[in-house]
Amino acid sequence: MKGTPLGLYVAIATRAFRRYSTYRAATLAGIFTNSVFGVIYSYAYLALWAANPDAGGYDKVDAVTFVWLGQAMLMTVAIWSGGTTTELLERIRSGDVAIDLYRPVGLIGWYLASDLGRAAYHLVSRGLAPMLVGLVLFELTLPPTAVNAAAFLLSLPLAVALSFTLRFLVACTAFWLLDANGVRLLADACAIFFSGMTLPLVLFPGWLGTLAEALPWSGVLQVPADLWLGRHEGAAIVGHLGFQVAWLLVLLACCQAVLRAATRKVVVQGG
Amino acid sequence: MYGAIASLWVRAAWVYRTSFITLMVANGLMTALDAVAIWVTFAHLDLLGGFALHEVALLYGASSLGLGIADTLIGSVERIGEYIRTGRLDQMLTKPLPLLVQVCADQFTLRRLGRITQAAVVFAWAATYVDWTPARAGVAVMMVVSGGAIFFGLFVAFSCIQFLTKDATEFANAFTYGGATLTQYPLTIFPKELMRSLTFLVPVAFVNWYPCLYLLGRDDPFGMPAWLQFSSPLAAAAMVGAALLVWRAGVHRYTSTGS
Numbered sequence: 001m002k003g004t005p006l007g008l009y010v011a012i013a014t015r016a017f018r019r020y021s022t023y024r025a026a027t028l029a030g031i032f033t034n035s036v037f038g039v040i041y042s043y044a045y046l047a048l049w050a051a052n053p054d055a056g057g058y059d060k061v062d063a064v065t066f067v068w069l070g071q072a073m074l075m076t077v078a079i080w081s082g083g084t085t086t087e088l089l090e091r092i093r094s095g096d097v098a099i100d101l102y103r104p105v106g107l108i109g110w111y112l113a114s115d116l117g118r119a120a121y122h123l124v125s126r127g128l129a130p131m132l133v134g135l136v137l138f139e140l141t142l143p144p145t146a147v148n149a150a151a152f153l154l155s156l157p158l159a160v161a162l163s164f165t166l167r168f169l170v171a172c173t174a175f176w177l178l179d180a181n182g183v184r185l186l187a188d189a190c191a192i193f194f195s196g197m198t199l200p201l202v203l204f205p206g207w208l209g210t211l212a213e214a215l216p217w218s219g220v221l222q223v224p225a226d227l228w229l230g231r232h233e234g235a236a237i238v239g240h241l242g243f244q245v246a247w248l249l250v251l252l253a254c255c256q257a258v259l260r261a262a263t264r265k266v267v268v269q270g271g
Numbered sequence: 272m273y274g275a276i277a278s279l280w281v282r283a284a285w286v287y288r289t290s291f292i293t294l295m296v297a298n299g300l301m302t303a304l305d306a307v308a309i310w311v312t313f314a315h316l317d318l319l320g321g322f323a324l325h326e327v328a329l330l331y332g333a334s335s336l337g338l339g340i341a342d343t344l345i346g347s348v349e350r351i352g353e354y355i356r357t358g359r360l361d362q363m364l365t366k367p368l369p370l371l372v373q374v375c376a377d378q379f380t381l382r383r384l385g386r387i388t389q390a391a392v393v394f395a396w397a398a399t400y401v402d403w404t405p406a407r408a409g410v411a412v413m414m415v416v417s418g419g420a421i422f423f424g425l426f427v428a429f430s431c432i433q434f435l436t437k438d439a440t441e442f443a444n445a446f447t448y449g450g451a452t453l454t455q456y457p458l459t460i461f462p463k464e465l466m467r468s469l470t471f472l473v474p475v476a477f478v479n480w481y482p483c484l485y486l487l488g489r490d491d492p493f494g495m496p497a498w499l500q501f502s503s504p505l506a507a508a509a510m511v512g513a514a515l516l517v518w519r520a521g522v523h524r525y526t527s528t529g530s
Contacts, residue, residue, distance in 0.1 A: 025438035036445040040453050047460035051316035182293025189301040198308045205314050 016117030056202030068134030085167035165251035276376035299385030332394025337418020424510035
């Protein structure tokens with residue numbers, strides 16, 4: 001990856017953005033579905049917070065905002081697989097990944113750049129639209145200060161990259177397994193539960209809560225959402241962004257190591 | 272015939288045993304975590320929309336069982352768009368078997384047994400709180416069968432959108448999986464209009480809500496007539512009938528992509 005100009009990554013990301021933006025009907029259908037789920041979960045959370053008005057330290061407006069943030073970020077961070085890593089998984093299975101390995105850009109850099117491009121498209125389409133629907137139908141809260149808004153915007157690409165590394169590792173299991181779909185489904189289940197998509201992690205009791213907040217998935221949804229809601233101030237904001245960065249670095253190193261081991265295997269098979 | 276195709280796919284899947292087992296475990300885990308979420312919710316409250324944990328568990332178990340059964344039976348109908356694109360549907364049309372049977376049995380997989388098992392465990396636990404009578408047992412059996420049929424109808428009907436557009440498949444998820452998510456909760460948490468449309472438009476309320484009210488011996492919180500609690504088979508028949516009509520219309524409209 002060394003010596004690759006930044007411009008190249010921008011070009012890769014731009015192409016990915018355009019590629020995803022060609023499917024307009026799919027985008028509209030997706031926005032509709034996200035909104036339907038947003039409405040269902042909003043009523044569920046309103047019932048929960050009606051019975052316990054300060055469950056997990058949220059009030060009911062925070063809770064409903066969390067629902068719509070989740071629906072808006074679902075596709076952007078691709079919690080539920082999808083994204084360019086799904087293509088990678090297919091290409092590993094078919095052997096086309098050999099072509100990717102010949103490229104003058106590192107495999108991780110190439111796929112991360114296109115995933116960020118994809119995420120940018122999903123943010124402006126499937127992120128903004130359901131959020132607007134939520135704003136029209138329910139009372140939501142906006143980031144209380146400019147600092148919170150800025151921190152949220154910073155945490156978004158980190159969340160995408162974090163989710164990318166997790167999905168990349170899952171895709172890489174295809175180098176060893178004939179069918180990686182089982183692993184993918186397992187990873188999806190963990191991602192949806194431990195990111196806060198099923199229920200905000202602040203509700204998780206005792207050790208389950210401690211565990212969930214320490215795992216990398218919390219950096220995919222719970223951390224950005226809490227920054228939006230203004231649950232952290234000053235140094236705590238930096239701390240939570242740092243949490244995302246730390247996991248990202250660890251997982252990127254894992255991706256490198258796994259890829260190195262896998263490449264050796266590809267060479268053996270190809271010989 | 273369905274059985275013959277299905278058993279073929281089961282044997283094929285069994286060749287990749289590790290993958291088969293991981294998929295089944297993953298499937299069960301996915302739904303088990305939903306159940307954990309309900310448990311976590313009740314760590315913060317005693318009644319959700321006026322319903323206790325074991326009552327919500329009964330609703331959840333019943334709906335998840337219905338979805339699991341339907342999901343196992345319909346197999347690949349959700350991916351009909353892919354079959355159109357690759358021309359596989361044309362191949363199937365040339366065979367002397369009903370198309371719907373072929374599509375549903377294609378790539379039949381037992382991995383959804385994971386969901387069914389998990390749902391059955393939750394349902395069985397919740398059932399220990401039910402004051403059983405022969406009538407209630409009858410309604411419970413009707414509920415599970417009708418629930419499966421209603422979800423089957425929903426999946427088939429909404430998959431037909433793919434005969435019209437190749438892109439908008441996600442639209443169907445709002446009704447199928449949306450319906451499944453909705454029925455995890457007592458309908459009392461939603462506005463009255465929604466309950467009405469789930470009774471008369473998309474009959475998802477018959478999957479678990481009305482029969483469970485009878486099992487739990489509760490009066491209808493919305494004051495709907497009591498006979499609705501026995502009407503799940505009617506709703507299921509109507510839903511399946513409508514789905515078959517939509518399917519026929521879809522296939523009739525279908526023109527091959529030529530590939």
